[in-house]
């Protein structure tokens with residue numbers, strides 16, 4: 001689904017001493033089926049943007065078009081459940097997402113609400129549990145008795161169970177161990193490719209942004225500072241540094257090697273494997 005955000009402003013608690021302008025003039029176009037990473041320092045407005053995508057927050061001014069659905073400031077959101085059927089948001093804090101008595105009913109909530117039969121819902125639950133690497137033992141437990149990583153997996157399963165067309169992931173791997181993080185990202189990438197899911201990932205992990213995104217959006221103090229391909233964005237090391245961000249470690253290493261040996265390396269070295277490959281090529285050339 002195509003997403004167009006126009007002149008979006010969001011002010012929290014307007015007219016109170018706590019008034020805070022969190023988003024200022026956001027314009028963003030996301031083509032259907034793309035993978036977009038949103039990066040930016042803490043408090044730059046990433047979660048505020050993504051909570052507009054399923055109508056959880058309303059624009060103070062501006063508009064958001066998601067497929068056929070238009071959200072505008074000062075207008076009532078009609079049929080918001082229709083939008084939520086298409087746009088699944090995994091919140092930054094799983095506790096904000098989980099609410100039901102058992103894991104099973106929590107995961108089943110979305111599809112039941114969107115009108116699936118009990119049998120269909122049971123099937124969906126059974127499908128998503130192994131996808132997020134949970135065991136069936138947790139189904140009867142309260143989601144609040146689980147570890148942080150398990151809660152995260154249940155929250156993700158609940159969103160996937162509704163089979164959304166747009167998957168919005170706000171720091172979805174926080175609280176998982178390194179293997180869990182990689183597996184979860186692989187699941188998102190597989191779904192993105194197999195189902196042509198428009199995927200929006202908010203992350204502090206520059207490696208993930210670099211490796212998986214078609215487009216990287218850089219937020220700074222409620223505004224979009226930069227947007228472009230990972231190559232373009234991570235070429236702007238100094239600008240990113242100024243706003244407290246960094247480039248992926250492999251890019252840092254490549255830059256150090258370029259300086260040290262006065263050589264040029266390719267620009268898209270976002271994994272260890274690619275960096276090693278580029279160094280091997282250089283060494284081979286040197287030996288000729």
Ligand SMILES: Nc1ncnc2c1ncn2[C@@H]1O[C@H](COP(=O)(O)OP(=O)(O)OP(=O)(O)O)[C@@H](O)[C@H]1O
Nearest residue numbers: 012013020022040041042043044045046047048049
């Ligand atoms: N419910 C709220 N009420 C008032 N201010 C808020 C609220 N939620 C967020 N803010 C403020 O809005 C700004 C943007 O917050 P947001 O949560 O969007 O940042 P973020 O980029 O997601 O940060 P992080 O990386 O820490 O998750 C921050 O200054 C924050 O303090």
Ligand SMILES: [Mg+2]
Nearest residue numbers: 046047048092
């Ligand atoms: Mg956030």
